[in-house]
Amino acid sequence: MDRIEIYTSKKKSILILIGSIIFVVGGILFVANPESFLTIRMQSPDIIRIIGVTSVLFFGLGIYVGIKRTIKSEIALIIDSNGLNVNPKKSLNEFIDWKDILGFKELKIHSQRILIIVVKNPEKWIEKETNTFRKKLMNFNLSNYDSPFNISAAGLDISFAELHEALNKYSKKDKNEVQHAANSA
The missing domain is CATH 1.10.287 (Helix Hairpins)
Incomplete structure (x- = not known):
């Protein structure tokens, strides 16, 4: 893809x-x-x-x-067959491999839709973060939304529905490939 x-x-x-x-x-x-x-x-x-x-x-x-x-528009999110990077300009630690993503949840706060990225071992991601402010923000997200990562399409050049669809498509493709490899072995 x-x-x-x-x-x-x-x-x-x-x-x-x-x-x-x-x-x-x-x-x-x-x-x-x-x-x-x-x-x-x-x-x-x-x-x-x-x-x-x-x-x-x-x-x-x-x-x-x-x-x-x-x-100048800044790159805010990269989605590829390996995984996704939720802050490519700010943090290299936030590349998330598809195998580490359990799924996505939708949260609505005052008509603003936010996509929660549910990951395996969320504490690992917080420990990897070196920026103190971002680490506190990730801890806040974990304690309130059960994940250190969330995405809002509010400032992005994509709608929430398109973003959710793209993430689900890539995630399902990776899970299908892993399942296919396991069945072939």
Whole structure:
């Protein structure tokens, strides 16, 4: 089977960029003139300024990411006959051989569909990770979703249904080949 490379979506990156710009502008207004935003529930200009600064910092990062991804899409997922790599640019440890994949589960959080990759010996994958932040994230995923790996098609140039179908097709092909080899032996 051919190798499938899935990239980040430029269209979705432009939406992130536009949304981030709007929130940065709002944050700047909060910082520059907090008195204009005082309400019965929010009577402290200092808290409004803190919200504004937080918005500028967080969504400023969103502007950076949006511009970077709009200029050049990054490879986000590689699927081939050997297995899949869920973060080819960030971690070489995340190549998962098909024989290590038990299956896929779908999770829905606020209408966002997430694909959980159920793997054998999930603790092994966490031990291999060298980045402390990613290791904590993988531990969080394991404790909440029974796997250190999950994929959302939200930022990818592929629909959730197409992603799920491709992963199942490659996984079933590998399992059929293993079964065929076992029967031949």
